[in-house]
Every structure is written in C-alpha cells, then in structure tokens.
Amino acid sequence: MKILVIEDEPEMLALIKQFLESENYVVEEACCFDSGMDKIVSYDYDCILLDIMLPNGNGLDLLQKLKSLEKADSVIIISAKDSLDDKVRGLDLGADDYLAKPFHLAELNARIKSVIRRKKSDGRKMLEFLNVKINLEERLVLINEQPVELNRKEFDILIFLLMNKNRIASKSAIAENIWGDYMDQSDDFDFIYSQIKNLRKKLRDFDAKIDIGSVYGMGYKLISKNNT
C-alpha cells in the first residue's frame, strides 16, 4: 500500500510518516505544492493525504489536477481550517474524506483503511481477525461462524478498535468516531464505558479470541487472547 502525504508542516509530515510506516504502509512525502504536483503526475498511490493550505498553492488545485488526469487515487483532505466551504468544495471535487486538524492518528488510520477498502471493492468486504469475521456491508459479526447481535454503536466501536488493533484508541478518539464531531467536547467520556462493557461481555460470551483491554487514563485497546 502506497500513501502520499502532502503536508507543509515538517513535524506533522514526519509524524504521519512514522505512524503510517508503523502500520506497514509505504509512505512518500511532499512538502509543497510543486513537489506534490510532480508526484501526483508521475506516480500512482493508493491514498493521498492532502493538506489544502500549502505554500505556493491551494491543495484543492492539486485535487482538481488529479481528477483531470483521471487517476483513481483516493484522497483524504486534512486541513487546519475546519471550514464547511472547503469541506464541501473538496468533496465536490472528488475527495473521499475530509479530516480537520487536530485529529487522532487512530481516526486517520480508520479513515485511510475505509477509503482504501471502499476503492478495492473486490470482495474484501470482510474484515477478519482470529475467530472474528465482520461483514461491513451487511454489518454482520460472526464469532466462530456464529452471528452475534451488536447494536450500531457496539458495531462501530468494534470496527474502530479492529482497524486500530495493537494500538491504544483514546476515549476521545472513540467518542469522536462513533458519536460525532461535537461529542469530543462533552468533557466526560466515561459514558463510552457502558457500550464497551456490553461489547466486551458479548465477545466473551461467544468465546472470541479478542478482548477489549482498558488502558488506564488513556482508553481502550483490542488485544488478542492468544498472546495472553
């Protein structure tokens, strides 16, 4: 999987690169409009992370160029400007997603995965981990081939944790992902716990080989029982 990160902030660029490499992606970087343009024109990527505020140009122009070349690269716009206009314009121009800074790396990870998955609609609708199978289209969860009933939020939490397996997903990242943008200001994320508790119980009841571990002070983490 090859990902191009176009971002003018060197620290941010290095950070995203480090993170994505740890997720086993091949990461290319561009730090300004021109080098971004060069790479877009010359190579194909599975996903492009595009900062729209760049020195020497607007990221949206890059997006336009990309679409005019009829390339199939998925694009996720990342922007410090949480502006609705930019979001609408970006999505109109064919971006696949829009993420406002600051974001959680776990959220970025989940978005990249779902964007890539959406593009590769070649039967990879199933997410599989140990004895847990998830059909994303039908929102169906099978543990040991047995269907498990999960409500919408439990399902979404499971997907989010699964996409970020082996990482800690902070409570606020989960709240933002499942409950929406404004929930991150609700200051008290303990309400997530009741959903987690139910989900955990269901996983245990069906003898899933995965479990949700609590990381004190941070959030939750999907762990495989094989290791423990």
Place this chain on the structure above:
Amino acid sequence: MKLINHTLLFLSVTLLLTVSLWAALFYTQLMTHFKATVDEGLANYKIVLIDKLKDENPVKKQNVFAENIYIIRSVNEDYALQVRDTYKDTLVYSAMKNKNYHTRLLTTAFVATDGKYYEMKVISQELDDRKLIEKLATSLFWLFLLLFISSVLVNNFVLKKTWKPFYELLKYLNDFRLEKNRLHLPTKTKIQEFILLNNSIQTLLKSNVAVYNSQKQFIENASHELQTPLAIGINKLELLAGENGLSQEQVARIGNIIESLQRLSSLNKSLLLLSKIENKQFKAAENVNFNEISSTITADFSDFSEYRKIKIKYQSDDPFHHCMNKNLADILMMNLVKNAIFHNRQGGEVVIHISATCFSIENTSDEPEMDTEKLFERFNQNAKSKNSTGLGLAIVKAISDVSGLVVTYSYNGRHIFSVGSADQ
C-alpha cells in the same frame, strides 16, 4: 434638561428682566412727560385766574378746594415776595367723591390791583396713576406672552432644525456596535461645528473598529496557528503511549497530558467557531425545524444522559420554525442540551419544551441560580465545571445574535434557558 428647554429658560428669564426694566423706564418717562404737560396747563390756568381775580376788590378768600379748584389766602409782602411758582404732587380730599386723590398742586403768589399780596394754590384734575400702572402692566403682560410664545416657536423651529444633525449623530452613536462594522455616518451638514464633530467621531470610530478587527484577527490567527502544534503534540503522545515497554503508570500520565492538550484543542475550536459566527461565515439560511433538531440531538446524547441516569422529557405543542443557518441551529441546540445534561445531578431531569413561538430547555441541578448578567460572557464558569471550555453559552449567545433569536435564562429551582424569535 433638553438643550431647547435650556435655552428657552435663559431666553425667557432675560426677556422677563428686560421687559420689566423697560416697563419701569417707560413708566417714569411717561409720568415725567405727563406731569410736565399738566404743569403747563396749571401755569396757563394760573395766569387766567390771576387776570380774573386781581381786579376784584377785595379778592375773595377761598379756604378749601370746593367747586373751585384753587384756594387763596392773603399773605404779607415779605412772604409773598419769596414765593416762587412750585409744582408738587399732593393728595386732595374730595368731599364729592369722598376720597383722597392724586393731583398736581401749583403754589404761587400775586399782588392784586389794590396792592395786597395773596398766595394761591391751584390743583389740576385727578392724576390716576394706579389705573395707568394697571393698563401698563396688562399690556406688558401680553407683550411678554407674545415674545415668549414667539421665542418658543423660534426655538422649536430653528433650534430643532439646527440641531438635527446632532441628534442624528447621537442616534447613530447609540445604535453603533463595534462588531457590526457599520461606518458611514448620517446625513451631511453644512454647519462647520457639526462637520468637525462628525469628522472627529468618524476618526475615533475608525480607529476603534481597526483595533477591534485586529484583536479579532489576532485571536483567529492565534487559534489557527495553535491547531497544528497541538495536533502534532497530541499525535506524538498517542504514538508514545502505544510504544512497548511503558509501565501502566507512564501510560496514564501520557493520557493526562493528552487530555489537557485535548481540552486546549477544544477551547481553540470553540474560539474559532465563535469568531466564525461573529464574522457571519455561516451564511446559508433555511427554515429550520427545531423539533427535528432536538430529537436528533437528544438521540445523540442518549448514551451520555443514560450514563448519568438523566431523564430527558420532550413536550411539544406546536413545531418551532425559524429561518437561520442549519449548522448554527444544531450547535445552538446541542450546546443547550449538553449544558442541561452536563450541569445536571445524577438521576436528574431535562425537559425540552417546544411551542410555536419559542423553545425552552430546563434542567434540575445542584448548582445555585446563575448571574444573568455574566452568564453569557466568555469564560464565565463556575469552579465546579473544570472540564468545560466556558465558551458554550457565549457561542449560544453569538448564534442567537446573528440569527435573530433571543436567549433568556430564568431560575425557579430549575435552570431554564428559553430561545425565541427576536421579532416577537
């Protein structure tokens, strides 16, 4: 006291004084002239009388003013020679009228043809100065009234017209709001002083607006510039927390730092949102149904409220519609509902009431009544809510202000926030 009345008061006092002084002067002048005329008449009469009397032999003495208007008594030569014609005011008793009356008295002396000396006193007709004063006073009263009325009229017409630009300027300053950036001053005027005043005020306002804008710009820029380093900080810590070999306690500490940064970040987002609202960057308006919004939002918050065992009651007589930006309506409702849940007590209640003209959100709470004055100010929060940004209600207020809504707070044991259209 209004300027017009002020000048009017001064003008009328001056008028009254001038008119009275003038009346006194006029009266003395008139009286002097009148007496002179009367005296002249007396002198003529005296000559006629003496001509008539001096040949009578002997001259008939007359002791009182009766049918004649003179008295005559004989005097010795020495006395008669030193008598000069004198005129004076005197009171004479009239038996006929049975009263004393004012008159002029001429005292003179003459020698008759028989060589005897006589003194003669002649009086004029009655001088009715009281009647004169009365007449004078009445006409002066009318004069004063006339002058007063005309000065009132002149004041009203001329002054009002003259000061019109001033009052317009006052109204303009009254209506002026720094954040609205309306700078064109009212009507042009030809009066130099007002032109100067207009210019000075324009300069003053311009510099104020410039300062205000640069402050606002500063806050916006600062918030923007903060976003990236904040994002980097949070993300680096998230990566760090995921590294192997960290103790539970270390991860918890990192979690604490992330939490603080996150709070900073949401504060930042709120500040940016506030400045966007105030800059009117949410333009698109549509007819928003608050019933729909409130049911979506209560559903969104259901996990949060269930966790805190808070019941959300929903009453609606009629749907409440208002033409505004949909996003802002969402944020407005969300902030109010969130507040109502967040500042509630465990097992409390939130009641959302919607009618055709307004909606209200009331909640139970252990917190006492809040100060209505400061409630909607930025960063006005009570100590208990250390986790909130202190901007929620400021955002609510800002949204109401730009959307033609009015938000009010009341307390009856429960905290009640009501939102209604500003037109009603």
